[in-house]
């Protein structure tokens with residue numbers, strides 16, 4: 001495969017300081033970023049560097065548990081729980097080189113928490129952090145509602161975390177250290193190229209633990225952006241990287257763009273970061289009974305549950321097509337070898 005083409009893009013930065021007084025200015029900045037890049041760095045959002053670092057410590061205490069313990073809360077079809085080397089991306093056909101644990105506020109999380117005595121304080125710390133993420137998200141939701149001509153609380157109500165129907169997720173991610181002497185097989189990524197299917201994602205990274213790459217939705221014209229130009233996003237202390245998901249793209253009648261992104265498996269010694277990488281992604285998902293339709297009615301109205309199901313179905317269909325294509329290539333290679341041997 002041809003090597004990735006890289007380009008340095010300026011990443012839009014949006015500060016939420018003095019939110020109440022600056023809401024019009026912030027709304028204009030967010031709408032511009034959503035229409036052009038589909039992603040931006042958020043500063044002065046109210047979650048301190050210490051609070052973020054404490055949640056990273058909480059995350060690492062979870063991943064330090066034996067696999068047997070984590071396997072007691074396995075990934076469920078309700079989008080909660082733990083998985084390891086299991087998420088296969090349609091863009092690569094290979095499992096991501098990582099483990100993750102997904103937590104929710106609502107009923108989908110029943111049975112997916114570890115007992116308190118296994119990891120004292122874990123659930124409480126996680127909820128505190130998730131609520132802080134929700135507060136930040138609600139500010140963004142107010143601005144996006146205004147920008148699209150909806151009532152201020154329109155998106156906030158559709159993402160109400162106090163209801164059992166809530167589907168919002170905090171995903172803790174852990175990418176394993178990579179041996180710089182072992183060549184990376186073709187198509188391997190810590191996380192393969194994808195767009196998120198939520199409303200908007202808040203991504204937390206740790207300074208120095210690089211690897212995130214983005215390809216703004218508007219410019220992505222090839223399959224999964226593989227032939228497009230990518231940009232490396234270096235983690236900045238305290239910053240939240242936000243990207244528009246497919247849900248907001250659809251809810252804005254495609255005015256806002258969801259953004260392709262991925263995490264590279266390190267391969268270039270002296271350039272890439274080979275150590276352990278931790279990240280955390282807060283996915284704003286609609287309540288199962290929320291009604292989704294853009295102001296222009298470009299797409300038929302669907303419920304949050306239907307939207308989520310359709311996104312998962314699309315993912316499975318794309319994955320099946322990728323696997324079949326890989327089999328054709330593998331069989332072709334075998335045929336070629338047979339001819340060469342004859």
Ligand SMILES: O=C(O)CCC(=O)C(=O)O
Nearest residue numbers: 173191196212263279281
């Ligand atoms: O770990 C990261 O930086 C990205 C994770 C991600 O994109 C995802 O889980 O959807």
Ligand SMILES: [Fe+2]
Nearest residue numbers: 194195196261
């Ligand atoms: Fe993502």
